[in-house]
Amino acid sequence: MAKAKARGFGARTIITLFKLAFAAVVFSVVWVLVYAVVPVPVTVTMLLDEKGITKDWEPLTDIDRDMVRAVIAAEDGKFCSHDGFDREAIEKAMEQNAKGGRIRGGSTISQQTAKNAFLWQDGGYFRKGLEAWFTFLIEKIWGKRRIMEVYLNVAETGIGTYGVEAGAIRYFGHSADRLTTTEAARMAAALPLPKKRSVKNPSGWLARHGNTIRSRIGVVARDGLDACVYE
Structure with missing residues (x-):
């Protein structure tokens, strides 16, 4: 009798967990x-x-294309060719981190978007697992654009500042539709x-890094690495 009750309790627990997991999946899909x-x-x-919070949502049509090219150049050169995950970058980051020193990430723009829009900044492997799920969903449902x-x-663009429109106004005094x-x-x-x-007065490594990204903007344009955004 006791064993039967235990089996019944175990079955109910499994069914409850399955229902909760199914509800979480449905909720996440609807959210996306x-x-x-x-x-x-x-x-x-x-x-x-x-x-x-200082933010101002702008459609992509009102954001200068060079801003798109700049983040691809700086963050994710394979944005248009991967499925949300740059496996080579992830492997390199893992190898580098295993050696110690400054921790490197291998996140793509898609992964960063999933994290920023739906999750939180810290959380270890659990959050990374959720991030992977939401990355898969936005790649399948949203598309690159x-x-x-x-x-x-x-994306956070400064202290209490979110999005490139708010950042452009804060740093340069004009909208993101005409960034140099x-x-x-x-x-x-x-x-x-x-x-x-x-952003306004970078020096040393940061200034050199900005100059490198500026030169890469031309490469992104030349090689059509942002083409998927404008198809």
Whole structure:
């Protein structure tokens, strides 16, 4: 009798867990579908920012193409050719991190977008697992153009500042629809650490990094590495 009850309890537990997992999958798919057409209103990162939130959503048509090219040059040169995951970059990052020293990431723009739009900044392997799931979903449901549009609107571009429109106004006093290659490159160079890296007056390594990105903008344009965004 006791064994039968235990088996019954175990079966109910498995069924409950299955239902919860199914509900979580359905919820995540619906969430991604909604954000495929609706501007992302707020993110966990924004809500946790003690400096407040300054943001201004802009459609991709109102963001200078050089800004798109700059982030591809700086963050993810294979953006148009991978399925959301750059396996070579991930392997290299793992090898480098195993040697110690500065921790490197292998995240693509798609992964960063999934994290920024749906998740939080820290969390270890659990968050990484969720990030992979949402990356898969946005690649399948949104496509590259929407991924880039969301990325450029929710990425942190400064202290309490989110999106390239708010960043452009803060740093250069004008909209993101007319960024120069230098301005776009400087914003892209600061994206990984926007609270610590200067956009207006970079110096040393950061200035050189910005100059490198600016030169790569031409390579992205020449080789059509941003073509998927404008198909």
